[in-house]
Amino acid sequence: MSLEPLALPTSPEQWSSWLAERGNGSVRLAADEIAALKTAHPGDTAILQLWNDASVALSNASAVSSLLSSVHPDPAVIEQAEALEVEVRRFTSDLLLDREVFALLSSVRPEPLDDGARRVLEDALRSFRRAGVELDDQTRDRLRELNERHTELSQAFSRNIRDGRRTARVPAEALVGLPEDYVADHQPDEDGMVAISTEYPDVHPFLTYSRDAEARRAVATEFFNLAWPENDQVLGDLLRLRREKAHLLGYSDWADFDAEVKMIGKGAAILEFVDQVAADARDAGLRDRDVLLARGAQDGIATVDLSNWRYCFEAVKREQYGVDAQEVRRYFDFGKVHQGLLDVTSRLFGIRYEPVAETTWHDEVTTYDVHLGGERIGRIHLDLHPRMRKYNHAAQFDLVSGVRERQLPEGVLVCNFNRGLMDHGEVVTLFHEFGHLLHHVLAGRHEWVRFSGVATEWDFVEAPSQMLEEWAWDAGVLQLFATDADGTPIPTELVAAMRAADEFGKGFLARTQMFYAALSYLLHVEVPDDLTARVFELYPQYSLIAPLEGTHFHTGFGHLDGYSSAYYTYMWSLVIAKDMFSAFDTDELFAEEVAHRYRDRVLTPGGSRDAAVLVADFLGRPYNTEAFSRWLNG
Structure with missing residues (x-):
């Protein structure tokens, strides 16, 4: 069965109605599925299928609300997406406190189920219990209030960061030491002052290269005051709310509650x-x-x-x-890196990218269909440059969670890179974030949406992306796309020096x-x-x-x-990433057997098995800290 990608609006004025149909319509569909579930006979395995149907609908609504509130250029659409996010979270909160639904799910006997269905059932019941479904009415009502307030605070915290762009004005002379293209993009005003924003492409190069200590301090002060003072109160309220919720649910603190469903197990x-x-x-x-x-x-x-x-x-x-970052960046033209990333991952994982002339939320977004074995398995959208009101870090967002024979996975990479030359650190970040995108697409062919995409324990999700960074450090790999203006590939000796310098610090x-x-x-x-x-x-x-x-x-x-x-999950994941990379031969990073085994045993399973099991299946043994210790200690 050939699945079609999601049809996006073709003109700016269509986004509002599209969002209402896709987002709010999916919430209504989820409500219909839960209503049908409540008419099922206790013990009927159809209950689990209806639960999955409702989960698919909620996943679709959540995805578009999260993405569009982070990337859409129209403030009205952002506001609409944030309202939808509130609706989705309120629906989910009420659902997980619904004793009738919990009782019906509890009536399904796990013994006749296959491994996947049994895992979905166990996960669903655990989610209900962790939400407080078995507590008294008064406590459940308070939890509902806390959940709704949590959504408001969470949105406010993110909004204040997203919209809190600050600017430092520094003398034009403070640009001495900065790359030529950076200087060209930052022309002084009539007073001889230059505006340096808190956006990554502005602040990081300035703090790295400017020789003016006073100006660096001014820029750093603005950067490390992002969302101040608004988020001080918001974060304090958020922390107090999480503490109260954890206590109501019987946990000593929020960290203990949160860690229960992660590899680490306890706070x-x-x-x-x-x-x-x-x-x-x-x-x-x-x-x-x-x-x-x-x-x-x-x-x-x-x-x-x-x-x-x-x-x-x-x-x-x-x-x-002997590593001058400005010399290094001559080899990393954004367009070449963009294509090189696609070429490298295509060769590594046996996939093919087909450009698609798709109209999206912004004309700088590029879109590709992803093919594996002659079959289209997903679609990706790359939104890689900064703009006003856009999410100002780097992350992968879901657009559609893939479900076998129902919907094609679609993911969005959201970053904020220069349109010209890139620092090598930015190249590494691009490889890292693309790892999440591949994980989302390759794991998008499960019957149960609970397993779809990056659905493993949260302290494992960074490991595949951290491992993909290794390909951005190999001279042979970089020379496939890292060339200067004359087409000369980055020298092997320079990459060796970069690696030696990377050992420092x-x-x-x-x-x-x-x-x-x-x-x-x-x-x-x-x-x-x-x-x-x-x-x-x-x-x-x-x-x-x-x-x-x-x-x-x-x-x-x-x-x-x-x-x-x-x-902590970043470092926890890095321990596992270093161990997984030890299975690759650094002299043959494109060796098909190990790369495809990793693809099929770690990425494709998504959340269908525990992360430790996936890694052991790939390595042929449980993971350990030896590779990480060697790396950390040089």
Whole structure:
């Protein structure tokens, strides 16, 4: 059966009605499926099928609300999508507190079911229990209130970051050291001042290359005050709400509630993991900081802080490892990288991309159908450049969750890269995020929508993407698309130097990651009254980068919404990613047998099996920390 992609509006004025039909219409369809479920005879396996039908409809509504509120250029459509998101979450909250539906699902006997159906049933019943369906009426009513308020706060937190773009005005002379194309894009005004926004393509290069310490501090201060002061109150309310919800459900804190459905299992294990990695990285991190301090001293820098660590890092790599990032970026023209990414992943996973002339929400979006074995298995949309009101980080969004013989998976890659030359770090990020997109499409052929796409435990989802980054570090791979203006491929010697330079700072950067992870965990466990004060206490405990007085990192740290207490997952996933990559021969990164085995045993199964089982099936053994330890310790 050949499935057709989702038909998108062909003109801007159609988006509102389309969203109402696709989004709100899907919620109504879900309600119809639940109504039908309630007429089923107890014990009938049709109950599970109707549950799946309702879940498909809710997934469709949730996908378009999340995507369009993040990328659509029309404020009216964004507002409509946010209202739809409220409706979807309210419906889901009420559903998971519905004792009648819970009783009917509980009546289905698991013994006659196949493994997939049994897993879906167990997961559904666990979701009901974790929502509080078995609690008394008063508690359930309070949970409904909390769930609705949670949606409002979550939207406000993300909206304030998305719409909170700030700007620092610096002297034109502060652009000395910046790439030529950056300088050309930042012309001074009549007062000789240049505006540097808090968007990634503006702020990161400036903090990396500008030689003006005062200007770097001004830009960093704006960047680390994103969504301040609005999100200080919003985040405080969100943390208090999550604590109350966890207590009502019988958990000691939100982290314990959240960790129950992850590989790590319990909240306390998060801090144990974070502290262990922080301890393992301590000596190397301090050595790295000493190197940065020694280099910074040449420019009068006495402390490695948020305004200068990138500058010092770049100087060390340039002067001690012979890697000049501006020289490197000559080889990474966005158009060539874009096509190179498609060519590399096509060859690696045996898939084919077919360009599609599709009208989407913006004319810079590119669309491709994905084919495997002569069959179209999905569609992808690449929205890769910054614009006003757009989600300002990098992430993969669902548009459609694939369901076997019902709907074709479609995913959207949302990033904010320059339209000209890219830093190599941006190339690595593009490979990483594309890994999520491939996971979504390749795992989009399950009968049960619960297994579709990136549906594994949340502390595993980064591992496949982190592993795909390895291909962005290989000279032979890069030379397939990384060429300068004259067509000369990036030299093997330069890539070798880049890899050597990348070895520098691993301990330092690992400590930075553990600061983020400790912050996300401890704020949810402690729920301090003064968030800024607590964050500043955590800096010296975990990070080797000093904060800037008067900044408020937590208000712009978007992961405190989606990841909540579980930012540790990035490093947890990296442990697994390094082990999975050990199965590949670094001299033959396109070897078909191992690449296709990885595709079929880790990516394609989606959430149909536990992540540890998928990895063991691929490796032929349980995963371990040996490869990660070798990497961390050089």
